[in-house]
Amino acid sequence: MTAYTATVTVRLKRGVLDPEAETTKGALERLGFELEALRAADRFEVDLEAADADAARDRADEMAERLLANPTIHDYDVGVTER
Amino acid sequence: MTAYTATVTVRLKRGVLDPEAETTKGALERLGFELEALRAADRFEVDLEAADADAARDRADEMAERLLANPTIHDYDVGVTER
Structure with a gap:
């Protein structure tokens, strides 16, 4: 068994509204930043042991x-990366 | 100006409790998965234009x-990756 870290990135599908990301984008713009779009995603890093x-x-x-x-x-x- | 996507990954510092990640880990274990640890992070993908x-x-x-x-x-x- 080898130790791995699996990284799962979970995004909203294109077309699904993301009001939290819109709010974050607006807040950055109010701080003076220029940006075209912002997408938010969840990332899970899972440490596990597996054969390969x-x-x-x-x-x-x-x-x-x-x-x-x-x-x-x-x-x-x-x-997946080896740990 | 070139179009870039900047990816910002925000993690809790080591030692900061993350009850949401613990709950997710427990739920995976109840589903029968074997894992050693789970960390959650927020990922922001920002589309922007910049000189380089x-x-x-x-x-x-x-x-x-x-x-x-x-x-x-x-x-x-x-x-940062070029778009």
Whole structure:
């Protein structure tokens, strides 16, 4: 077994409104920053042990499917690095 | 001016309690997943135009310092890619 860190990034799908991100963008603009768009995402870093990187990725993928992301409104991607 | 996407990842500093991450870890375990630790972070993807990548990074860095992160409890890092 090898120790991995799987990183799951969960984003709202294109077209899903994100009022929190809009508020953050507005606040940055009021502070004088110039920006065109801002998207917010949740990032989960999961430490786990697995036989190999593919097994770690599969497990993180299943965590995203079952709990971390809501497939109706979210897209996600998974990255795996050895710890 | 070139179009960049700056990615700001905001994490709780080591030692700061994160009950939301603990709850998520517990929920994954109740679903039968094996994991050693889970950390949650906020990720902001900011589209902006800047003279070069260094200028884009500097601006994103200042956004983190002034609004996106709370330096008392958060660490952050900034990545920049051309769009």
